[in-house]
Amino acid sequence: MSTPITLSQVYKRYGSVEVIHGIDLEIEPGEFTVFVGPSGCGKSTLLRMIAGLEPISGGKLLIDGEVMNEVPAAERGIAMVFQSYALYPHMSVYQNLAFGLETAKLPKAVIKEKVQRAAEILQIEPLLGRKPKQLSGGQRQRVAIGRAITREPRIFLFDEPLSNLDAELRVQMRVEIAKLHRDLGNTMIYVTHDQVEAMTMADKIVVLRLGHVEQIGAPLELYNRPANRFVAGFIGSPKMNFIKAAISSAGGGQIVLDVAGQTLALPRTLAKGAPGDAVEFGIRPEHLSIEDGPGKVPLAEVSIDLVENLGGQTLLYTRVPDGQPLTIVLDGQHDLGPGSRITARFDPARCHVFDREGAVI
């Protein structure tokens, strides 16, 4: 069942404090949308407003074209998986899965069938008789998802569901949730502060900061064309390098920047700003190299502070001549040590320039 969701100028205020500042958002039927942003950006609040757990102070929430602002949570056709799992500790796994169905007063045979189906999907049939305290973190997470599945909702909401799991289990559950979305086809909204989760799972990412939407788009769109410095820094790991620079000249389809004592000509037009303006030059660590190649130009001669060999990749923590840090990610293994000096190179088509306010130029 796939259901569209529309947020139109949605506000949230606690007394005189406004925490969500007029958000507009369209979520397509069956889309996996991820709300991502740092702590306090309002992503969980927004999710809870959609769920009906927080009243909406202003604007409209439409689910399947119907205004839902005043509709009780239980009648929105939504199931939610909580960060803490919110399993009832005194009930068995079966009772946890059946709770919503019993509340809806469904016949026992129907309840049993639905619980069995959810248990099969999540491979938790052997756990049905156990209490939550007898389960591991990953198993609890499955039960929490199973509880959502049994209700056959129109929309699934996930509030940081993997944040209590260890790294290995997170990866495993990430894959399982993505598979679940593919199999069920429901509209799903997923909240996380982990940009890797957002990049790997989402059809659409909504980047939030301080109650504002910074950018909405597909994962690679955000990665390749961030709208501003915040999104550029938030999406991608290790994060993008930002180096203080100044516009030297612009014209003829190119901008010339002074970056770390180097003059760089970048193939782009200057939409705003003027020569002499201070800007920031952004380049992702994985878009830097130390070898010459087609399209590569030298950025600066850098000195290596630290080398991290990850086997498949080598991370170099370096400094440009004026002391600003620059991280470089190289494929494979490299015999480099701290104190070495190398020339960092980049492809001018893959760099970014931001003005003083952080907007992309």
Place this chain on the structure above:
Amino acid sequence: MSTIASSPSGVRPRKQGPLVRFLRRDGAGYMFLLPWFIGFFGLTAGPALASLYLSFTSFDLLTDPRWVGAANYVRIATADPKFAASMRVTFFFVLFSVPLKLAFALLVALALNRGMRGLPWYRAIFYLPSLLGTSVAIAVLWRQLFAGNGLVNTFLANFGIEGPSWISNPNYSLSTLVILSVWQFGSPMIIFLAGLRQIPQDMYEAASLDGASKSRQFWKITLPLLTPVVFFNVVVQTIEAFKAFTPAFIISGGTGGPINSTLFYTLYLYQEAFGFFRMGYASALAWILLVIIALFTAFSFLTARYWVHYDD
């Protein structure tokens, strides 16, 4: 070549005994514990063991105790109508006052757990009766309120109702004491409130998304998750109810009347000990009460596994 270490004066240090070593190492700690040891052995364990011995004697405080074997216990079991009466009164009091008090305490705790303003003030106000409740002053006040011409009947008279004499009528006297006990709901209420605060909010949110009404949330989530606190309150309040003394003593003037209707077990024990100076007999009564409380507590703990839900 081996050498023997010696002190500069050439005198070998004297070896310390274990007692000296113990006192040097732990003496200060035990000195701090001494007041508690004196209190425990002098005022609790000592008298308790003495009363166990006295329960097998005839002792009037004026002459030496005389060993009578199990005679006191035999008489209690076979030839003491007041023992039976006091048991009836006490069990009635426990059976009605404990559930009513706990239900009322839970109700108030639920009301206070709604995130209202000025909560600390309400908590203090509701707790006040528990601080004052077992005092003599409150029992005296209670006697004035529920007397034949007391405030309660004056209030009822406004509606044309002629109230009975709550205290001097044996049909109402014990119920009045039950109401006085329920009024002292503050202590279990505070504990319930703390328990309610421990229940994670997202359980209720998950339940509300599942369409559970407030009533279903209470019966299916709140109450089961509160059972450890309910268990604690049941045990503590039942023990307190078995030991209740002051209200019955003040309201009945120490007689347990009218017609033994407020003859609490502890009041009867008091009469035997300090009214008739039958210390041996009173000691036997005290040990029977101890056994009853111990049996009840053991029963509570044994059944707890079937109805108390612990999270870990």
